[in-house]
Amino acid sequence: MPQPIVALVGATASGKTGLSLDLAERLGGEVVNTDAMQVYRGMDVGTAKLPPAERRGIPHHLLDLLDVTEPATVALFQGWARDAIADIRRRDATPVLVGGSALYTRAIVDRFEFPGTDDSLRRELEAELTRIGSHALHDRLAGVDPEAAAQIQPDNGRRVVRALEVVALTGRPFSASLPRLEYVDPLTVQIGVDIDRPTLDERIARRVDEMFATGLVEEVEALLAQGLAEVRTANRAIGYREVVGFLAGDRTLAEAVEQTKTATRRFARRQDAWFRKDPRIVWVAHDDPDRVEKAVRALPET
Known part of the structure; x- marks a missing residue:
């Protein structure tokens, strides 16, 4: 019998990374990244990518796969992640998915078919x-x-374009191709990290301050030299676009910091709203000393 698939979800800065390590240790598992931006080499500080020295010797998958000039798509990521999960389970280990990209997580664990594309359109x-x-x-x-419009933020131009492309190509609503609440593999469980808003806002502020203090501006400068500004996918990441604006003289450093905090808080609220709509998620409090055991008890029997 294969091991279960564990997907950790929740808002950015809620504590998913620490819980993923604890669960991987407890279950003899390996971590699979589901953050859309951590697939990029060099996007480390601004994505809060866990340094290798802090991974407790646990194998991590789907990190540092692409240069910033290479566009990533949900369809590509779905294939990579499902291949990684199958490989982990073949070795009788437990895949522990973790990341803040809700659509990517749903695309991996749920039934989600991708319509084709048309380059000219x-x-x-x-x-x-x-x-x-x-x-x-x-x-x-x-x-x-x-x-579909109700599920896509007006400022998410990339997803709006994709939705219009699918409607034009298929003659059907884009919403018809969105993931259904049906796991591809029944041995799947989603664990949500529950955190109150004031605590989350404080964590976000500290994280952003730390990012700027530990080299986010220098990281963006290096990535711009590698072509960051040329590809829509990577250069729209929160923090990176604000620093690009600072380096272009469009805002002060203090404004870039505050705008990054504001954008991150908004993103965290959208994440939470998305995940709260999924009744299958088992929620554990971020500060519950028994959160690991509660998560383990939620796993399907194998």
């Missing part, structure tokens, strides 16, 4: 995105697929 929509902005395209999406 994508380029046309991206040109419109540049010309009129994501909010105008989001309004268009709301007219043809209100359900």
